[in-house]
Amino acid sequence: MKDVTQLTEGWSLRHEGALLPARVPGCVHTDLLAAQLIPDPFIGRNETEVAWVGRRAWSYVTDLSHDSAHERTDLVFDGLDTAAEITLAGEVLGTTRNMHRGYRFDVTGRTGTLEVGFASAYDEAAAVRDLTGERPNVYPEPFQYIRKMASSFGWDWGPTVVTAGMWRPVRLEHWSTARIARVRPLVTVAQDGTGRVEVRLRVERTERGAGRRLVARARVAGTRAEAEVPFDGEEAVLRLEVPGARLWWPRGYGEQPLYDLGLTLLDETGALDTWHRRIGFRTVELDRSADEHGTGCTFVVNGVRIFARGVNWIPDDVLPSRVTPERYRTRLTQAAGANVDLVRIWGGGIYEDDAFYDVCDELGLMVWQDFPFACAAYPEEQPLRGEVEAEARDNVVRLMPHPSLVLWNGNNENLWGFRDWEWEPALAGDSWGEGYYLGLLPRIVAELDPTRPYTAGSPWSGSWDHHPNDTRHGTHHSWEVWNRQDYAEYRASVPRFVAEFGWQAPPAMATLRRALPGEDLAPDSPGMLHHQKAEDGNGKLDRGVARHFALPGNDFDRWHYLTQVVQARAVAAGIEHWRANWPVCAGTVVWQLNDCWPVSSWAAIDGDGRLKPLYHELRRVYADRLLTLQPETGGLVLAVVNQSAERWRAAVALRRLEADGALADETVLDVVAEPRSVVRLAVPAGLVPAERSSKEFLVADADGLRAVHFPVPDKEFAYPEPRFDVRLEPVPGQGDRVDVVVTAQTLVRDLLLQADRLGPEASADCGLRTLLPGEEARIRVGGCGRVDVDAVRTALFSVDVV
Incomplete structure (x- = not known):
């Protein structure tokens, strides 16, 4: 059976003539941070202080020794970032130029100093640009010339922190006769509900294994299939069926049953290699049909x-x-x-x-x-x-x-x-x-x-x-x-x-x-x-x-x-x-x-x-269920959105209110929304606030859901000065949690408790809330430690007279 040795320990990073401890997986920045040789690029304007790191070449070294009775030993890199030369005992094993790929090198019987040298990503990009010519780009960095995470070079939300290193695992794989090189499971569902798996397998053989009989066996949901790999070939196809397979669904549409798919490669001596994944049975298409x-x-x-x-x-x-x-x-x-x-x-x-x-x-x-x-x-x-x-x-x-x-x-x-x-x-x-x-x-x-x-x-x-x-x-x-x-x-x-x-x-x-x-x-x-x-x-x-x-x-x-x-x-x-x-x-x-x-x-x-x-x-x-009030050309529309699998019968209470909370008009609409559907209704004329009114607004409520419509921007609306009471209620059995209970005396629009102002680890279970006079909001806060009402009030914000 194949053996695997993870190469996570014993690496060093060359820096200024010295060797620094290095972590693999990792990168130059994380190693320099651990050695306290660069400041945290996330703090202040330190990003500019570490820009030099991405413009230099770097090298990682370790002593590679291994002793295996297997016929073959491979050095496997799951991710190298990005342009690298790999040498063993001074001899080049290979070069790479793609962060998004894995690499494998035969190191059978070879030991010595293993070195992975990374060129500057800028230098690699410049060399490729010289070969291909200039191309347009929306940012002033050369990311299109190198197969590397583009946002390493900065974006309109990210810093320019150009990394290098072994960013995914490194290992030795020891194997004999043959190994599983690639598996492609094609998972489909027949019309009768039978789950089907077509496993397309490719193997790699050693020289001694070239003429041996190989057998591949697969199992899923208790079903077994077997196929022989031809003597002169490296590929096989195994087909499995799962009658009545339970379907995998997106969340909100059903459950997510997963099945273990296992594959074993054997010869007459026994198992040589294995492969395992979880799969799910479902069909998916993107309907791109033309319509009106x-x-x-x-x-x-x-x-x-x-x-x-x-x-x-x-x-x-x-x-x-x-x-x-x-x-x-x-x-x-x-x-x-x-x-x-x-x-x-x-x-x-x-x-x-x-x-x-x-x-x-x-x-x-x-x-x-x-x-x-x-x-x-x-x-x-x-x-x-x-x-x-x-x-x-x-x-x-x-x-x-x-x-x-x-x-x-x-x-x-x-x-x-x-x-x-x-x-x-x-x-x-x-x-x-x-x-x-x-x-x-x-x-x-x-x-x-x-x-x-x-x-x-x-x-x-x-x-x-x-x-x-x-x-x-x-x-x-x-x-x-x-x-x-x-x-x-x-x-x-x-x-x-x-x-x-x-x-x-x-x-x-x-x-x-x-x-x-x-x-x-x-x-x-x-x-x-x-x-x-x-x-x-x-x-x-x-x-x-x-x-x-x-x-x-x-x-x-x-x-x-x-x-x-x-x-x-x-x-x-x-x-x-x-x-x-x-x-x-x-x-x-x-x-x-x-x-x-x-x-x-x-x-x-x-x-x-x-x-x-x-x-x-x-x-x-x-x-799944949403109420919304939509101002449209033909007037104000109430949309009742039901994305659930159940019919939704909603009694929608519509209230036209004055800024001070006084009721101007109201009605109740009985709405039935079928599963996965939207019902659109014109708001009755008597409920629609006067156009450009600064003193009226509309509220729709049903089954704990709320929609509001204000006919003018906030700065034009006659908001009363918000007044509300606050009390704290400990949550029984949860010492680090407290309920903040806010009772509105006036209209309070978009009330927000910024819990992190009570402590950096504090969080609240809700965001913006609009309360009518007399209504209560209960906000659960965790991680805040001991707080009082005065502290909570300093962390509460709302829209007020502006």
Whole structure:
């Protein structure tokens, strides 16, 4: 049987003539941080102090010794970042130039000093650019010339921290006769409900094993299949059937049963190698049929059409070797807790570790996987073309067992960029990636993983017959609103699938205090500006606030609160409108779930893992059942959205109220929403607040859900000065938790408890709440220690007279 030795210990990093202890997996930055030779790039403006690290060559060394009775020993690297030369006892084993691939070298009988030398990513990119010629790029860094995580070079939410190192595990594999080289399980479901697995197996043999009889055995759900590998071949196909297989469903649509698929390779002496994964039985397609509205874009899983409630995922740390399986589980569990059912892995990052997809399999989170191309024209010449094909083949095979994976996507915004960002004249006929997205990648997916759909890009209308970002066809990215308009403009169109849209806000106050120690915080203070990477980011934040509120001048606390309110409202406005227009619109993917460092950004969870108000708003607007009031050209519409599997009979109470809470008019509408449907009703004329009224608003309530409509911006509404009582109630048996109970005496709009102001580890279980006079809100807070009412009041914010 094959033996494996992990090479995690005994590595050193060469630095200034000395050897520093090194961790593998890891990177140069983590090792220099551990040795206290560089400051934390996340703190203050230290990012600039460590820029030199990415511009130098680095070398890792260890003593490699092994003694095995097996015929063959391979040195295996699961991830090298990025351009490396590997030597053993002074002899070159090979070179690499791709972060997204694994590598294997025969070291049978060889020992000595093992050295992995990394060139500067900048130097490698420059060498490739000299070969291929210049290509346009939306950022001033050369990431399109090297197969490396593009966002290492900075983004409009991330720092420029250009890494190098062995970022995934390193090991020795000792084997004899033959080993399992590649397994492709094609998982399908027959019309009669039988689960089918077609296992396509490839082996590698030693010289002595070349003529031996090999047998491959597979087992799933108690079913066994057996096939012989031909004497003169390396491939076999095993077919298994599971009658009545339980189907894997996205969360909210059913359960996520997973089956162990095991494969054993044998010869006459016994087992030589094994392979195990968990699989799930389900069907998936992307319905791109033409209809009266244009070209659709709807996920269909097990025959059920789905409105996708999605978030975009970026690398959870700019130093990705620090992201552990536990961290993946925490962040993805948070996504599921916000009623998310789809996670798009964005194309400027990485193919994530298997641990990411394992959690998605368990939680029912559908995964949309971008190939790593983003916001640039990518040369198609060598040496890049061969690397792109090799990495695509490696990762399609690695990830295809995961039932959560529902879509392969060719790139992020490059087809759109070619058409709209003045690339075409600059390219003057040079290659720019189209051959990857419309040729190479779909061929690889069709060959290796025909059970899943592929799309050429996001956004993409399906062909050059339509603009790549046409709202009527395929996927759409909505960025004009954040960049130039009020968030109400999300309601101006109904795209078929909104794959990116979002609004910025700063991180939690405790995150800012940790990242900017000692700074006198202001929107334009030095550290705040350094941790704002978007072009005119603060200007857009201020304009977004100013459309609804008076800018708060030098009151940073209020500015911080209002920017977070506007972020939550903006994203909610888009999602509520688009969900209300199902099935024409079939999904929204918010930019973005997470951050890779502490920064003002579009994220719902900040760089320290704290939940912004947007997170809680996502939980509300992505719930199976949603009430929303939609101002439309023909009048005010009540939309009752039911994405659950059960009929929803709702008694919707509509109340037109005065600013002081006095009741002006009311009615109750009996609404029946069938499963997976939307009911749209015109609000009765007597309930609609007068146009441009500063003293009336509308409230809709049903089954604990609430929607509100104010006919004017907040700065024009006659809010009473908010008055509310606060009391604290300990939670029995949970000493670190307390209920903050707020009782409103007046209208209190968008009440928010910023729990981290009570202590850096404190968190609250809800976000923005609008209370009517006499109503009570119970907010559970954990991790705050002993607090009193006065402290809690300092952490409570609401919209008031402005």
